[in-house]
Amino acid sequence: MSAIQSAEADTLERVRDLPPSAKLVAKVLEYEDTLTQSEIADETLLPARTVRYALTRLEDEGLVDSRFSFTDARKRLYSLDV
Numbered sequence: 001m002s003a004i005q006s007a008e009a010d011t012l013e014r015v016r017d018l019p020p021s022a023k024l025v026a027k028v029l030e031y032e033d034t035l036t037q038s039e040i041a042d043e044t045l046l047p048a049r050t051v052r053y054a055l056t057r058l059e060d061e062g063l064v065d066s067r068f069s070f071t072d073a074r075k076r077l078y079s080l081d082v
Helices: 003-016 020-032 037-044 048-060
Strands: 034-036 064-068 076-080
Touching: 003 020, 020 034, 020 037, 020 048, 020 076, 034 037, 037 048, 037 076, 048 064
Parallel strands: none
Antiparallel strands: 034 076, 064 076
């Protein structure tokens, strides 16, 4: 098994026990790369509160990186950390 396959397997294992909303957010970030919280809500059709909860769970597992947006410091950008 290559290092990439091992990392993917580890990520899948860590996501497996998370709530469905966190799984959906992780999948969207996998395809879209980097999004703001409102963009994630638009993509997933989840309420903002649910997206916040999902992001918190993913951050607790070390699966998501967040950083401030250079264009608008009030916003944070989220990306999957794989």
